[in-house]
Amino acid sequence: MADDIKTDLFDLFLGPKGENSRYFEELVSRVIRSHADLRANYSKDDLSLLEGTPGSQKLEEELNKFLELQKNNLPYFHPRYSAQMLKDPTIPSILGYLAFIMSNPNNHAWEGGPVTTEMELEVVDTLLKMCGFKSGWGHLASGGSLANMEAVWAARDYYGNGTVFFSEVSHYSWKRICKILNIDSYDEVAVDGDFRINLDALEDALKKSNKPLMVVANFGSTGAGSVDDIEGIIELKSRYNFHLHIDAAYGGFF
Ligand SMILES: Cc1ncc(COP(=O)(O)O)c(C=O)c1O
Numbered sequence: 001m002a003d004d005i006k007t008d009l010f011d012l013f014l015g016p017k018g019e020n021s022r023y024f025e026e027l028v029s030r031v032i033r034s035h036a037d038l039r040a041n042y043s044k045d046d047l048s049l050l051e052g053t054p055g056s057q058k059l060e061e062e063l064n065k066f067l068e069l070q071k072n073n074l075p076y077f078h079p080r081y082s083a084q085m086l087k088d089p090t091i092p093s094i095l096g097y098l099a100f101i102m103s104n105p106n107n108h109a110w111e112g113g114p115v116t117t118e119m120e121l122e123v124v125d126t127l128l129k130m131c132g133f134k135s136g137w138g139h140l141a142s143g144g145s146l147a148n149m150e151a152v153w154a155a156r157d158y159y160g161n162g163t164v165f166f167s168e169v170s171h172y173s174w175k176r177i178c179k180i181l182n183i184d185s186y187d188e189v190a191v192d193g194d195f196r197i198n199l200d201a202l203e204d205a206l207k208k209s210n211k212p213l214m215v216v217a218n219f220g221s222t223g224a225g226s227v228d229d230i231e232g233i234i235e236l237k238s239r240y241n242f243h244l245h246i247d248a249a250y251g252g253f254f
Pocket residue numbers: 142143144145146148171173218220221222247248249250251
């Protein structure tokens with residue numbers, strides 16, 4: 001029965017009942033072994049600094065406490081859990097993270113993380129292709145708030161300060177971003193019955209503005225998942241001259 005419903009997708013997760021834990025354990029061990037072998041072979045003539053098997057009762061006690069604590073997390077892994085947007089991480093994403101955190105590369109520049117810098121370029125290239133861009137440039141940020149902040153920072157310094165417009169159902173970080181970056185003003189625009197930015201209200205606000213800097217279109221708003229009418233906003237852009245920023249921090253996943 002279980003085999004009937006088992007798909008490749010199912011294999012990518014630990015499983016709601018930890019069904020794939022043995023397979024996962026095997027892969028995690030492989031990650032640790034591979035990294036240990038790398039160290040062992042790195043500079044073969046060096047003497048080993050460590051002898052014997054480590055054993056720290058304190059470490060084990062602390063780990064046990066930690067493992068107890070993590071049981072109080074919300075059950076994002078459960079198929080019936082939908083209170084928050086957070087979902088189960090996949091086995092490949094955890095393995096990828098573990099494999100690279102073992103060497104703790106720094107991605108500030110190629111010199112500090114040559115392999116991960118190449119991978120970043122590859123990820124950006126893949127994303128550009130997925131979105132239909134023929135050429136482009138980008139980089140990875142640690143999350144949506146930081147990526148959005150960087151976009152406002154760049155627009156402010158390129159076009160000069162002004163007003164940032166976003167719908168009233170936009171992510172709470174938008175107001176903070178404007179405050180942190182000393183943006184002249186921001187305007188929270190009303191939404192329609194489908195939680196999409198109301199284009200008439202946006203146009204009224206643009207008319208009243210001395211210097212529109214940026215309009216933020218939600219491509220999946222945080223609470224409602226609504227997608228703003230981007231073509232309608234592009235039409236307004238041709239008449240009111242602002243920078244269009246699309247916030248796909250949530251909807252971009254889908
Ligand atoms: C639409 C939208 N923008 C921005 C953010 C902020 O992203 P982060 O929590 O990664 O900083 C979120 C987070 O849920 C979001 O849904």
